Amino acid sequence: MATKLKDPGVGYKSNKGAQRMIVNGESNVKHINKPKSLDDLYTYLIGVSWWLFLLYVLVGYLLINILFAAVYMTIGVQDFMSSTGNLWEDFSYLFFFSAQTITTVGYGAIAPNGIWAGYVSSLEALVGLMSFSFITGLLYGRFSKPKAKIRFSKHLVVRDFEESRALMFRVMNKRTNLMIEPELNAVITITEKESEGQFTRQFYDLQLQRNKVMYLPTMWTLVHKFDDKSPLKKYTNQELKNLEVEIYLLFKYHEQAFNQQLYQLHSYDFSQLKINYKFGESYRFDDDGFTIVNHHALNQIEKM
């Protein structure tokens, strides 16, 4: 008999059409009344795409220079340079002066001459150094806190296997370096209709034949056999297709390039299930005896 698990913080009740709580490895839960903090900003800037990150830097650079140029304009152009007589040209030159100050280039062709000009530019230089210190940290953080780069196969398959049936899926590393001590744990939730509009959700550990290896150079096919302890054994292939199931996976391994333990969450539901299919070959040898891994082959399945 399959052993039921205690609720891992998500409740036994369910309404049909509930969204999966993990999608693409990220939480799909909505938070309300969450207090904001500066750490959230850092976490956000670590997580955004490179294009967005560079855009933020550029826009921030423009805005802060416009701000300081306006302050310098208020102090008076003559405290920095002889006025060109043209307001917008003067503003541009003060914008350049601001940029030269905040980046600490400081050519000196435009230079502060006066008490207020001196104090504000001294402050701006400090603001500049602090900002670029922050950006240095962000850049390092973006590179050195890598996300686990595990790809999970698009489909789950159920097929006959060793006098029984088995559920299989496949993972591979997006990087070329070896994954060290990869381990995968799985939980399955099965929702069954009890009466009109009422559903019961049960949680089970999903036992995998081998869920930990020493290192992984290629792909890895994970196998859940429908033995007596499997919560899926009692369903026919046809029933499986219609079953409301969510599988939550936690993959962890040591990433050698970063000396870090990385984790990745993933989830499947049975809309991704293929019955009586098997996965294509995960590697082959070339003429020199080298093992070849084709990253396009991860999702290849074949009718049995």
Place this chain on the structure above:
Amino acid sequence: MATKLKDPGVGYKSNKGAQRMIVNGESNVKHINKPKSLDDLYTYLIGVSWWLFLLYVLVGYLLINILFAAVYMTIGVQDFMSSTGNLWEDFSYLFFFSAQTITTVGYGAIAPNGIWAGYVSSLEALVGLMSFSFITGLLYGRFSKPKAKIRFSKHLVVRDFEESRALMFRVMNKRTNLMIEPELNAVITITEKESEGQFTRQFYDLQLQRNKVMYLPTMWTLVHKFDDKSPLKKYTNQELKNLEVEIYLLFKYHEQAFNQQLYQLHSYDFSQLKINYKFGESYRFDDDGFTIVNHHALNQIEKM
């Protein structure tokens, strides 16, 4: 029978009115004769609030520039610029020169001209780069060594539960990302009066029904059942209210945004105990089937 623990470094004796040793996750112990070290400064600057941190930077910047301006004044204004004739104006300009040097802006409108002016400004530029290197490290350290952001419910409740009673409390993540492999361990100390002015303090592990899950998207209610092994079973609800108890909790989980194992300590005493209350709903679904977590709901309890 509940098993007594050995003293975890805090002694069996107690005097009434003793302070909890952990308050808000921080040590509440006073240290005397502790040798100071530079590491303590770093740890302090990593830990202070952002406002205080920025204030320190600003004040430090002012002080170091005043110091160098004074040195440059001693060397002589004429080695940097032609004197304005006004002492305070000269000092201001040398202050600006110092700021331009320490930030490496170096406009050059004011520039060292003379051997001592040259040496001291060369030193100040080095001091500046070292200082901002240090601040870069501090900023990165502040952001990249996050504290665990677990909120614990304000109250403990004791209620009837599965033909017995149970002690419950609730935790949630202040962040929006998933907590991976959260685990919670608990120790309880019970102090009983033995004779006039004498108290005995005993330590026990506080067994929780499920103290580890794979991931946690919402809130998590921890349950200590008053079974035969519970050190609380022998007390009636009324006795519990007056019992001198401290509960020390250690929460750990893997923080995905930072790839780090985070720990958080917390403590309760029984002034936070509510008898025959239960916690409000920890999540609900919206019309699109998304799970909704309301951060205000953590502390909601209801009379049973």
Place this chain on the structure above:
Amino acid sequence: MATKLKDPGVGYKSNKGAQRMIVNGESNVKHINKPKSLDDLYTYLIGVSWWLFLLYVLVGYLLINILFAAVYMTIGVQDFMSSTGNLWEDFSYLFFFSAQTITTVGYGAIAPNGIWAGYVSSLEALVGLMSFSFITGLLYGRFSKPKAKIRFSKHLVVRDFEESRALMFRVMNKRTNLMIEPELNAVITITEKESEGQFTRQFYDLQLQRNKVMYLPTMWTLVHKFDDKSPLKKYTNQELKNLEVEIYLLFKYHEQAFNQQLYQLHSYDFSQLKINYKFGESYRFDDDGFTIVNHHALNQIEKM
């Protein structure tokens, strides 16, 4: 009987002449159709030799200055300085101006004077700060994410040992600091000919007499005894010599200088096997009673 392992992601089939999948601790697997990402660039720059790294920095510095000098040339020399009348000299001076801008030196002898000159040089200063932030991160990453520096003995030996035979090899730390809690796990694959052109590959755990110690100050000789559970017991010394065997090793320890858990993979095949040899002394004492470790002695073996 030796227990066969499930395939750790590398398949049971083999063709004679297949390459080892781990060589010098790195994956020897070829990847095709692998999508590239910016993280790969970072990983690459973290991993290249110091000479190559410095070469990249120097070449990048030259190229970016040539690029900006060309842009400034297009804007017009007169917007930066009075032309020398010689095209290549003008270009050189704009190259210097670019270098002074991107490094934020900004002497000012050459300085932007004009709207476009101002905008482009403001952009270049930003590019410069971003680039050096990136290089700061790379340098720190190169130093602070150390590779495990374990040296494995060149040879494996098989010798008589405690009324049986044993396979031995030896490891040592390339650093002088202590390795803390070193642990070594081993897998062995044995390939046997079944019929013409068909080979079967089997995987076994390779049991080591003691595979974990508290700390390691000197060298460490690992011993696999040919007991009843050994997959090598059934082979004579002569058969061992001709056996197609790969041994994959995973060494892990805590590196004290970096507070990090380090891992190192290694592989042997039996072309490195020496029969009836033993390892030389791994340490000796000097006259003051100090333990002496000779790094040249790791590979010393003696005929028994």
Place this chain on the structure above:
Amino acid sequence: MATKLKDPGVGYKSNKGAQRMIVNGESNVKHINKPKSLDDLYTYLIGVSWWLFLLYVLVGYLLINILFAAVYMTIGVQDFMSSTGNLWEDFSYLFFFSAQTITTVGYGAIAPNGIWAGYVSSLEALVGLMSFSFITGLLYGRFSKPKAKIRFSKHLVVRDFEESRALMFRVMNKRTNLMIEPELNAVITITEKESEGQFTRQFYDLQLQRNKVMYLPTMWTLVHKFDDKSPLKKYTNQELKNLEVEIYLLFKYHEQAFNQQLYQLHSYDFSQLKINYKFGESYRFDDDGFTIVNHHALNQIEKM
């Protein structure tokens, strides 16, 4: 009976007067023929005292500026400024120019004017930025890779304890923050004379009554009871005093301020043993009920 351990890489043989292999938590082993690498430089600079580190920075700054000043002198003073007519004054001004270039201050009062002056100063600015990137990394590394700050009591005591005897020692945290999940493991080596000039060294695990706690706010007394499994039981107190013994300890805990698992090695020998002494009180309460830890009290022992 006490169970003998396999040799943890240090051999069974010993000569009288052999030095302990761990002294003050550092390896006391001498390495010969060890190849040097750049990583060793980084590790060294991370480990040296602050005074030495700052001295290296200052001396390096002087030397590199003298070097570049000499190169600029060779190029010719007139390519940077009008000569003062005094050789040493000219050299000083070029030294200042070098300092202004390498720190990227670049006032511009002295500025390169000429092709070689331009190229060399462009290179020096790059060298400067790379150097200060490196120093930024070093500073951060020095602060963020903290050593475990455990103090071990100066003495070991043996005293009567629970109808038997026990060996005790005491540890405390040099920091004020809590140690989380501290754990201590111990190995003991006992050397006995066999015949003239021959000694046998045996290794045993040293069992501690409680070697792991959840958190540690104060001091912690570790207790090894002389039960039937103790390798020390067979010796009288008088024999213990003359026994040649080394105890190697590995302490690990999670450091909350740095989110890191820290390790510290320590060793004792029996010249530090006190018979029939006990440790003084490890903490007391003040009038407000706060727990007080006196860092001077760690080594206090009292005759029983």
